[in-house]
Amino acid sequence: MSNIVKIALRNLLRYKRRTLLTSLLIMIGVVAVLLFSSITGAFKSLMIGQITDSMLGHLQVHKRGYVASIDNLPLHMNLGPQDMETIEEALDSLEEVEAYSARIKFGGMFSNFEETTNVRLNGVNPAQEILAAPLLPKRVLQGDTGDTLLSPGDILVPELLAKGMDVKPGDTVVIVATNQDGSVNAKTFTVRGVLEGITGPGGRDGYIHIKDAQEILRIQKQEVNEYAVRLKSAGALEKVEAALAKAIGGELNKQGAPKYEIHTWEKLSPFYNIARMIDVMTLFIKLMLIAIVLVSVMNVMIMAVFERVKEIGTIAAIGTRPGQILSLFLFEGISLGILGSAMGTLISLAAILTLKIHPISYDFGRQKGLLLSPALDPAEIIVVSLLVILISVLASLQPAYRASRMEPVTAMRHI
Amino acid sequence: MSLIVSRDLAKTYRTGEVEVKALKGLSFKIEPATFVSFVGPSGSGKTTLLNLVGCLDKPTSGQLSVSGTEVASLGRADGATFRGRNIGFVFQDFNLIPVLTVAENVEYPLLMVGRCDARERRDRVDSLLDAVGMVDQRKKLPGQISGGQKQRVAVARALIGAPKLVLADEPTANLDHDTAFMVIDLMKSLKEKRKTTFLFSTHDPKIVGEAEIVYTLEDGLITDREDRRASHV
Ligand SMILES: Nc1ncnc2c1ncn2[C@@H]1O[C@H](COP(=O)(O)OP(=O)(O)OP(=O)(O)O)[C@@H](O)[C@H]1O
């Protein structure tokens, strides 16, 4: 066996330039796949983190039908005290749930005493909200929100609105809203801070205290219309969704349909489709890598067999068995794959290391200066390397088999 | 017991419609430890015969046993193993493996048939390289030595597995006169020392003079057998 390895490696060295070119080609493919998947992977998890940690949470629970009509922020699908008790009990019982925030979302008019415009608002309990959406405080661009984020009487104004209406922290503004019964109510607020807008649903909403929301909307009892749930780990998403569906999905309304609906962030955010698209692109790049390896290794191996017909005839004549000849050429092809993927992995690691030292800064929508810190998943390296080696074997199989089936006499006559 | 027994051995090549009767029924026996030459004009069937004896090609009819084995029935892999264990080959154009050094070329059959440990391999390689006078060239690649040296290495490679039979199809055709004699003398002395049978074909009448037994082939038939051992004593 070691003799076969020795001969295979020496033959690769004998055609140094060809070996180098082929493994360089494979290397480029490997680098493309590894860098693409690590950078897009970092982008994906950063974006998903932004979306879940600053706004949506991982999961949301509403009255059935709420999400379908979320654009007009209906108030007739609120969750009453009974519902809240059911939902909170279910959430409290789930191990993987880290925190949740009950919100009242509603639309109103925003006035700076000179002009009036529309605004979408979340009435929240700040302590709960910070736990469920830990990145929210980081979105405060102007104003000092301290640990409390906001107190009754305060409002966090979305960036674009603040700019358009020319308000800044400390200013007084008026919120006017129509409640469920159609009566109009107004309340003055102090601008506590200006919120950075983010991409995705709810990324341009303002925030007020839940008590103020109930006051404007003249809600007497406890009432909310959304639960945003944060999990201890994003990986538990499906598990929690299923457990929650089991716990509260059995609750039926008077029409006999389920009372509540549960949505994961994937169903709520359009970014999920971007993430899926990135996965598809990664797949395509992998297919290209497969094509590169297949074509280049097969090409080299066909040449190698063709150039060495006489040599193959000779070693067959002096007692080399067909299986040994097969392994000789297979090993040559595999070595090309191993060399290419080893070089590719090294280059990729070096590139990733460079990116760690000088992270990529990029803008996504209105978010500026997001920092990407890509990492190489060892599993991905192993998968890509094994893929390359496997394809090298496949590519060498036919030429190697042909070599092993040569008739020594015919082969030795070859010049 | 005879080393090679051939009875009515025939070989017909078919290429499309054309048939060439290269061997038309040869019967002969070759004893162990003899130095045998096949001579005859071009196209008389020397190469064809050596290929059959060397288990590199199959006869169309007739029987052929080498060292007690009916070689016509061997499959591809068994044939390779049989050759590796029982037959050494010396080729007209040397056919050394270009990426292996002189010593590694000689060692090659031992590694492929794989029957001895590293120490024994080294001893055997050294003693054969010494016998063919190539010890000081052992680290060189085939591309770095002359034709005569290559053929000496090839002889050493053919003998490394201690085969009972070495086949050489025109081993001296690519060598100049003096070198040719040197290689033939080398084979002859190794035949004496190792009790190996050498079977070679040649065109060269001067080389034929070195053989103990000379078969003459003409148009696929043996037309003459001359045993020179008796007459020389
Ligand atoms: N592979 C083949 N296919 C068809 N015919 C062949 C083949 N090999 C040899 N022959 C024919 O068989 C006959 C014997 O050829 P062979 O090569 O055995 O002769 P030879 O005695 O070795 O000749 P030379 O001295 O020129 O080497 C010739 O007529 C040749 O044309």
Ligand SMILES: [Mg+2]
């Ligand atoms: Mg011939």
